[in-house]
Amino acid sequence: MRLIRPAIFALLIAGAFFYFTTWRSNAKPGSNPVSWLSHPAQVEITEAAPGGEGLDSEEQNNISVYHKNIPSVVNVTSRAMSFDFFYGMVPQEGQGSGFVIDKDGHILTNYHVIADARQVEVTMHNRKKYKATVVGTDPAHDLAVILIKAPDLVPAVLGDSRNLQVGQKVYAIGNPFGLAGTMTRGIVSSIRPVREPNGATIDDAIQTDAAINPGNSGGPLMNWHGEVIGINTMILSSVGQNAGIGFAIPINTAKAVLNDLMTLGRVRRPALGVRTIPISPELADEMGLPVAYGVLIVQVIPGGSADQAGLRGGTERAYLGNIPIMLGGDLIVAIDGEKVEDEQDLSQIMNNHRAGDTVKVTIYRNKKKMDVNVPLGEAREQV
Numbered sequence: 001m002r003l004i005r006p007a008i009f010a011l012l013i014a015g016a017f018f019y020f021t022t023w024r025s026n027a028k029p030g031s032n033p034v035s036w037l038s039h040p041a042q043v044e045i046t047e048a049a050p051g052g053e054g055l056d057s058e059e060q061n062n063i064s065v066y067h068k069n070i071p072s073v074v075n076v077t078s079r080a081m082s083f084d085f086f087y088g089m090v091p092q093e094g095q096g097s098g099f100v101i102d103k104d105g106h107i108l109t110n111y112h113v114i115a116d117a118r119q120v121e122v123t124m125h126n127r128k129k130y131k132a133t134v135v136g137t138d139p140a141h142d143l144a145v146i147l148i149k150a151p152d153l154v155p156a157v158l159g160d161s162r163n164l165q166v167g168q169k170v171y172a173i174g175n176p177f178g179l180a181g182t183m184t185r186g187i188v189s190s191i192r193p194v195r196e197p198n199g200a201t202i203d204d205a206i207q208t209d210a211a212i213n214p215g216n217s218g219g220p221l222m223n224w225h226g227e228v229i230g231i232n233t234m235i236l237s238s239v240g241q242n243a244g245i246g247f248a249i250p251i252n253t254a255k256a257v258l259n260d261l262m263t264l265g266r267v268r269r270p271a272l273g274v275r276t277i278p279i280s281p282e283l284a285d286e287m288g289l290p291v292a293y294g295v296l297i298v299q300v301i302p303g304g305s306a307d308q309a310g311l312r313g314g315t316e317r318a319y320l321g322n323i324p325i326m327l328g329g330d331l332i333v334a335i336d337g338e339k340v341e342d343e344q345d346l347s348q349i350m351n352n353h354r355a356g357d358t359v360k361v362t363i364y365r366n367k368k369k370m371d372v373n374v375p376l377g378e379a380r381e382q383v
Helices: 004-027 057-069 251-263 281-287 305-309 343-351
Strands: 073-084 088-100 106-109 119-123 129-138 143-147 169-174 182-195 201-208 220-222 228-235 246-250 274-278 295-300 316-320 323-327 331-335 358-365 368-375
Touching: 057 169, 057 182, 057 220, 073 106, 088 169, 106 251, 129 251, 143 251, 169 201, 169 228, 201 228, 201 251, 201 343, 228 251, 246 251, 274 343, 295 305, 295 323, 305 368, 331 343
Parallel strands: none
Antiparallel strands: 073 088, 073 119, 088 106, 106 143, 119 129, 129 143, 169 182, 169 220, 182 201, 201 246, 220 228, 228 246, 274 295, 295 331, 316 323, 331 358, 358 368
């Protein structure tokens, strides 16, 4: 009996607990059999005051740059034909970006965006589509100009890529992975020469950590004021996506060839009409030159620009290792006031000019410093 009474008492307690917690609540119409929580009649949340805190000056500038430039940025779709072993000729589509440079409908983009394209289509920020024609190409600088016929175009403002400083803020707008109208922000990470996959070298390329991905090619890189300072062209990545290292072609490089691209369809490469060798401190000492840098003219091309301007080549035969050279020619140390220390400097300066420009060449002739005005001729080879 002692064991039976506690057992009966425990069963009564368990039954009462079941009645009041489970069976009774389930018996009510519309009740939730698994609901153990009460539901408040009204949910209370904490909301910001109407208007909240305004945008700070940096956010306002970001928005201003975007709205200023988004009407100018376009999505460029190119269609070409490629050969497949099983299916033969099959259509192939590529995408990139570009930006309007005048009200006539000229658009600047990368050459690799439209290379070998049979059909080019442009999509504006308002999603309107236009067929485009290729006006001019410059594979050596990875630049191209295409043309559309569209009303009320808004040209981008082209800035100046000289004297860019590492650390200054930049913006990129384009169509990464086809996502139209995307803006990213970063800084100028470095200014350096880089070699593109096609072998072309970009002098003074603008390196940036602003996110650049496939589809951004040809789009604008802008400064704090919303002025275009570069054309986004490539990324350095092992996975084919942004890794914080992107490169843009300086806008001054494009401006130097725009007139030729839009009027001739090609670029008239400027040329001095000389063959040169770079001068090192050791060579300068051996040759008895007045300065330890520059490029020495070993030959003046007969009838070329330098020849007509009176520049002189070498007259004394010598050897640089096993290579025969001519000494005694003019030593070029500057062009238009820009110091020329080697042939790379000379090439960069030429990239900022076009055939027909007149440049002031500073030389040493028999240790005498002098300036010579040289009208640039047209190079016969694309370099």
